[in-house]
Amino acid sequence: MKATKVILVQDVPNLGEEGDVKLVAPGYARNYLIPRGLALLWNRANVALIESRRHQIQKRKEEKRKKAMDLKALLESEPLELEMPAGEKGKLFGSVTAAVIVEALQKKGIQIERKRVEVPGHGIKMVGTYKVPVHIYEDQRATLTVLVKAQGSGSGEAAEEETSEASSEAVSTQAE
Incomplete structure (x- = not known):
């Protein structure tokens, strides 16, 4: 089978850039690239x-590189904190996957x-x-620091005190 040489007119995922x-x-x-104008x-x-x-193509690539550098600086600037349900010894119920990290980043406005x-290891x-x-982008990589915490750790005692106060108030209003 002979390969066909093409010039990409647009960025095509998993193939190349314009x-x-x-x-x-x-x-x-x-059947795909030429009919779709790619x-x-x-x-x-x-x-x-x-x-x-x-x-024009080089100018667009330079803009993409600049956006990538800005994104890299944004990702490396502060750790991403995730609260996950965990057991007493710190073992998570489930795991932190790429999908969980992407979802948390989307909540911060990062796509x-x-x-x-x-x-690492397909799951934390x-x-x-x-x-x-x-x-x-291209060969640029950012190192995102992910801080995984047990759900409710740190402020768990304060939350327990609030719920016990609320329940005692509810009991006293019912008794009256």
Whole structure:
């Protein structure tokens, strides 16, 4: 089977970025990339067309790099704190996965794809502080510090006092 050479017109996940020349299966090029306007067949006319747009493409790539650096600084600036149900010895009921981390980041307004988060051992199963690599753009990686706490730890005594006061108030109002 002979591969077909194409020039990407847009970023294509798991294949490449705009302006990249790639070898792909003929059916993939013919049935998916070209009809959807994601790529052009590699020939002299199309190479000249892409070369004329090379400056714009490089400018967009530079903007992506800048956004990636900003995201890296944001991820590394402060630890992500997660409260998870845990037993007395710090073993979690369940585990912290990439999906849990992505969901917590989304609550903070940070959008990252789940597959870009590389949780060590495919899941964190104990309370503690962990370093989680996050692939951002090209070869840039950020190290996200994840602080896993047991749910209700630290303020558990205060919460127990509040509930006992509330229940004693409820009992006294019922008795009257």
